[in-house]
Structures are given as C-alpha cells and as structure tokens.
Amino acid sequence: xxxxxxxxxxxxxxxxxxxxxxxxxxxxxxxxxxxxxxxxxxxxxxxxxxxxxxxxxxxxxxxxxxxxxxxxxxxxxxxxxxxxxxxxxxxxxxxxxxxxxxxxxxxxxxxxxxxxxxxxxxxxxxxxxxxxxxxxxxxxxxxxxxxxxxxx
Amino acid sequence: xxxxxxxxxxxxxxxxxxxxxxxxxxxxxxxxxxxxxxxxxxxxxxxxxxxxxxxxxxxxxxxxxxxxxxxxxxxxxxxxxxxxxxxxxxxxxxxxxxxxxxxxxxxxxxxxxxxxxxxxxxxxxxxxxxxxxxxxxxxxxxxxxxxxxxxx
Numbered sequence: 001x002x003x004x005x006x007x008x009x010x011x012x013x014x015x016x017x018x019x020x021x022x023x024x025x026x027x028x029x030x031x032x033x034x035x036x037x038x039x040x041x042x043x044x045x046x047x048x049x050x051x052x053x054x055x056x057x058x059x060x061x062x063x064x065x066x067x068x069x070x071x072x073x074x075x076x077x078x079x080x081x082x083x084x085x086x087x088x089x090x091x092x093x094x095x096x097x098x099x100x101x102x103x104x105x106x107x108x109x110x111x112x113x114x115x116x117x118x119x120x121x122x123x124x125x126x127x128x129x130x131x132x133x134x135x136x137x138x139x140x141x142x143x144x145x146x147x148x149x150x151x152x
Numbered sequence: 153x154x155x156x157x158x159x160x161x162x163x164x165x166x167x168x169x170x171x172x173x174x175x176x177x178x179x180x181x182x183x184x185x186x187x188x189x190x191x192x193x194x195x196x197x198x199x200x201x202x203x204x205x206x207x208x209x210x211x212x213x214x215x216x217x218x219x220x221x222x223x224x225x226x227x228x229x230x231x232x233x234x235x236x237x238x239x240x241x242x243x244x245x246x247x248x249x250x251x252x253x254x255x256x257x258x259x260x261x262x263x264x265x266x267x268x269x270x271x272x273x274x275x276x277x278x279x280x281x282x283x284x285x286x287x288x289x290x291x292x293x294x295x296x297x298x299x300x301x302x303x304x
Contacts, residue, residue, distance in 0.1 A: 036221050037221070037224070051235075083204065090240075
C-alpha cells in the first residue's frame, strides 16, 4: 500500500481514519508480557483463570503498541512528516483484550493547530481507539501528533 | 531479590521508590522500533542525524516499557497483589532518550484510596519517572495502580 504523504494541513477536524484490524494470539500475549509486564493474567493461562479476569488478557502496553503500529501501517501517519508526540492527554484501557478477539482500529482528528513559533510544525490532536467484537472500545488514546507542515 | 508483598494499605502518600536504572543500546532501540514504531529517527542512525533530534532516539513506547519493567523488577509492584491499571492521567515524553544514557527510575505515591464498593481493592495513584544523566525528567507517567487490599 502506498499511502499519500500527509502534512499537518491535510488533517481536518472530524476526519476519520480506519487503520486496520488485529487479533492477538495467546502465544504472543505471553511472550511479550514475559519480557515487559509479567502479571500472572498476561503470562499463564491457568493462573489467569483464577484472577478477576477469568482468563488470559493482553498487557495494555502490548495493546498500545498494536495501535501505534496501526497508525503507521494504516496510513494515518506518514514517515516523511511525522515527528512523534510529546505524550498523551488520555490513555485508557477500558476493556480486557483476549486472544482471538478481532480489534478494529480507528482514529478521529479532534483539532489541528499550526505552530506560530515554528511554522514548519503542526499539532494534530486525535483520538485513536481499538474496538472489540462486542462493539466496546477496549483502548482509547488522545494525543497530539507533531506533523510537518506543507508550508513550513 | 525477594521483595516484600505490598498490599494497598502498604502504600502511603509521599513514599518514594527507587526502582533501578537502565541504558538503551542503539541496537535494541532499532530492533524494537522496526517492529512497532518505525520513525526514521528510531531505526536509522544516519537518517536520524538529518532530523530535528540530531541522532537516534528511543521510541517513547519503548521507554514506557522499560519503566513498566522497572515497576515490576524494582519492587514497586508485587505480582501477588497487582491487578493492572485502567489507564493513565498523564503520559509525557519530555526529553529524547539516546543510546547509552543511564536512566534512573523513581516512583512517588500521590494518594491511596481503598474502594468502598469492592473492599478487596485499592487504587494507588503514583507518578513514575525516568531521569537522564543531565538530571532532566525524560519520561513521566501518572497512573492509578489497582492493588489488592490486605483486609479485603
């Protein structure tokens, strides 16, 4: 897929991007969490059954990474213009994410601000979500993406 | 290291935990970012020199994972009592993180609330930081950790 290069001026409030879908396997949930976040309910199916979650769930950080990858691969961010982010206003893990659930990624542009002091940069405020098969938002991130301007 | 098991009642406002230190190598920054966050300034030393960062920097998500692992390994969280988190109030990448910089991890407890509706659970609000060799906070996370109570 060759996505168009998007500059800050190309994002407009209310714009919606569908950025793909993803389902975790139990194996990758366990492998990732053993390295970074070894809660029993992320790394051991039997132990997970004894917890309040009733079974294996993905680490929230793993979920966040899948969303990040979708922002790249789904054509929301362009490698030529994206400068990263200073952080996030909201990061919410609203529902547990279980193996095999197909998560659908979407991004909505909230507002766009071109920098006055640095005309080569703009700030694209957006909310990215992963929605589970029950139609519930499992993960929500509201963030400012720093994007190069066309005019700068 | 055998850390004590910490219950919600064991955390008190103002408590400070030193949770270890970590320095990224260029190789691991590149390998991680290729998989999850392939901005040129995370995956290519030469390309990174041409960007506003002037060299390779770690993906903010990679930094967040190192902090998460410190919360486990540094004895702030206990696997027996930690139930995860519903998300974060603040997540800030304040300074670029470069290969070889030794980051020092610290956690401060802001406040602790025992659940009224679910006496087996408490909410430990804390701010976790990674500080670079210049004494600047590079990463800051304010979060509610859900922790089992001793009394529940």
